[in-house]
Amino acid sequence: MKPLVNAEQMREMDRRTIVGGISGFDLMERAATGAADFICKDSPDLSSISILAGVGNNGGDGLALARILDKRGVRAHVFLVGDASRMSAESRRNLELLAQTSVEVTRLDAVSGITAENEVWVDALLGIGLDRELKGIYADTMTFLQNQARVYALDVPSFVQSDTGAFMGPTYRAHATITFGAPKVGLFLEPTRGLRGELEVVDIGIPGDIADDVGHRAYLVESSDLVRPRRPADFHKGRAGRVLIIGGSPGIVGASVLAGKAALAGGAGLVTIGTTRESSASIGLVHPTLLSKPLLDAEDQIEHSLAEADVVVIGPGLAPNDAALKILEAARVVSKPVILDAGALHLLKDRALPSMCVITPHPGEAAMLLESSVEEVLAAPLEAARKLSLKFNAIAVLKTSRTLIDDGRLTYINSTGNPGMAVGGMGDVLTGILATQLLEEGFTAEACAKAVCLHGHAADVATKNFGERGLDPLDLIEALKRLWPELEVQ
Ligand SMILES: NC(=O)C1=CN([C@@H]2O[C@H](COP(=O)(O)OP(=O)(O)OC[C@H]3O[C@@H](n4cnc5c(N)ncnc54)[C@H](OP(=O)(O)O)[C@@H]3O)[C@@H](O)[C@H]2O)[C@@H](O)CC1
Ligand SMILES: Nc1ncnc2c1ncn2[C@@H]1O[C@H](COP(=O)(O)OP(=O)(O)O)[C@@H](O)[C@H]1O
Ligand SMILES: [K+]
Structure with a gap:
């Protein structure tokens, strides 16, 4: 990742170099x-x-x-x-x-x-x-x-x-x-x-x-940062990791499916969608590799399901209602990465969050969370990302055309992606990719930054085939799967 400097750091570098004799x-x-x-x-x-x-x-x-x-x-x-x-x-x-x-x-x-x-x-x-x-x-x-x-x-x-x-x-x-x-x-x-x-x-x-x-204090994340080792021959699905995605309320079930498909394309071993009884019936029909559980209608199963997962995602296609609140409450005590996205972001006010938390607001959601306006967030995005991280004690992924990732100490700026991504469902795909990157690297801002970069890189590759206008999040998922031979080294 390329280090970036501010004026104070540049002056200090100049000053010390001059003291050193140049x-x-x-x-x-x-x-x-x-x-x-x-x-x-x-x-x-x-x-x-x-x-x-x-x-x-x-x-x-x-x-x-x-x-x-x-x-x-x-x-x-x-x-x-x-x-x-x-x-x-x-x-x-x-x-x-x-x-x-x-x-x-x-x-x-x-x-x-x-x-x-x-x-x-x-x-x-x-x-x-x-x-x-x-x-x-x-x-x-x-x-x-x-x-x-x-x-x-x-x-x-x-x-x-x-x-x-x-x-x-x-x-x-x-x-x-x-x-x-x-x-x-x-x-x-x-x-x-x-x-x-x-x-x-x-x-x-x-x-x-x-x-x-x-x-x-700031780094640029580029597609050259995405290379990773190939999996060993004896790898198995348990090692690849389990992702639990809670969302998919009726009418917005597609969001949870997109996140789930993206998690599978990113390399998760098992992906379960925790959803309503009604949505649960359709998930396996839409994509047989996705498991489903009616967690939004079966409170007694929540604790066990959270315990089984390695990374928990709450929010894609989630209606912010009482059932969602119960899940959020139960997730508060888990000691594993929890990604809060979309519907879950509407439930954060005055609520203690899990200890290893990632929040993924777009500028509208960021404005709501900071009690500010979209204009203010976009006028000073670095500041907004830092404030989000500090306010919620979480890794903040502020999604814009140059997404920022901030853990309260370091900021990463993404360099990939294109305007073809301005279509509903792209954020859900990012959430699925984020989950798999956290499985692979653990709970760090750097892992989140790589996920954001991978998402944008897959979109850049996809637009070479499909063009920007009309790019479908499913095209991005297909492109992501084809990227692995290039990104995995011995
Ligand atoms: N140090 C080194 O060894 C090296 C430095 N290098 C180079 O130096 C550059 C930094 O130089 P710098 O610090 O002199 O500042 P610079 O940007 O030229 O501004 C000068 C002054 O302008 C003023 N000013 C500010 N805002 C203003 C405004 N809106 N409208 C009008 N005036 C305004 C303000 O002075 P003030 O009026 O407040 O007294 C400010 O101090 C750096 O970018 C790089 O190019 C390289 O060569 C590598 C080695
Ligand atoms: N012009 C653009 N350039 C780069 N990335 C973009 C652009 N527009 C949107 N994106 C990315 O697409 C995703 C959109 O997410 P979001 O707004 O949550 O969509 P949704 O909720 O519909 O899934 C974010 O990751 C954002 O960074
Ligand atoms: K200049």
Whole structure:
């Protein structure tokens, strides 16, 4: 899993590297050289470029880049924004060095002062130092970049708060973002991810032990993280594990079947749907591999059934009624992973939860659980996922187009999935996959993150065959089964 950093951690990494003997000027030089290499490779016919530079160190990167590109025969024009008397020593030196080059430098007070007609722009206005709303020329330049053919953002697009992905002013769509030292958390959250273009991470020589020592708090989970060992030849269904899924109330029985089929496709040994007497009769007919028990109408069987399972899921297609409450109450004392989804999430208010609990709200459910609004959840999803975890003392899986998994200490950001998943039943499939990943790895946020990633990866593979529009959760389950030969190693 790829570690992601926030501004404080990046500053600490820079600081310790400088203390270790590499100067701030050298770090800037490495950042700018990496950016120049990427731009020249990405735009091989580049003959001229305009660089928008601020007076912080992000601007310093832009000034160094102008000099390096000039040396490589690219005509560079720098537009400098801000009070130059506030420049750091490194940035000032880079500005002074431009006097020995043919780079043109224009101090910019208003966007109307932009004279160059270059197609390619570099945004080196603000980096991880952005800490307030963009106003005046800072906002106007972002609007100006909206109309440029190709914009490379240095470190982060200057409208993005790098810790949260929040927009601090007008936005533009970058062709690529060239980030320095380590990828910044905010670049992986929507809607920033859709605007930052391709992401290039430039190694500026931060020693590995310093990078490890800052203590990462966020990770990106990718399909390359999904590889796992093949099962031994003497494997049996008891070892594969038992999943109990409670739900499938009349009219919404399909949700429990989808979760059950996904759990089987994920590798569970035995899957039982605990449901109403009425639904129970139909489950085996719909999918013979699924077992069923009328637990929602047979209170006396609940305790035994919970004891038999290795992972319990409560919620897919569950009507939030008294029978559901009784199950939740009985599950509170079990010491095994319990996933609370869909219908169960409506019953959590003022209720003590099982000790090993995963909750899987979509933004609407998250807003209900946090007594907030969908807009607030989506505006600050990292914060919402953390609050959910802390409030319910559970691993929170906040399902969005970039699902977040948070255990109150670490956050994982998923990188897979596509808009074809915007269809009813996809969440039920995720719940089934989550159950099997917990069977395989135990109760950890990392296991939940892999389940979310596997769900999205299967959807990405499925859409190659079926297209995004009209993707059926059953197609995803089929794709998941076909993934195993690729994901299992000796
Ligand atoms: N350190 C190193 O060794 C390396 C650093 N590197 C590079 O440095 C970048 C970080 O540099 P940085 O810390 O100087 O911050 P930066 O983002 O340039 O902002 C500067 C100042 O802008 C201001 N400001 C904030 N918000 C504003 C707003 N809305 N509108 C207007 N002004 C606003 C605020 O100053 P204030 O006005 O509050 O005094 C802030 O301090 C980093 O992203 C990377 O590119 C790499 O070269 C690798 C080596
Ligand atoms: N645009 C998208 N990109 C990636 N994943 C998506 C997208 N839209 C939906 N999903 C995923 O699909 C699932 C939908 O879950 P949910 O809203 O609970 O559906 P349901 O309750 O109908 O089963 C979640 O895992 C979510 O992350
Ligand atoms: K920038």
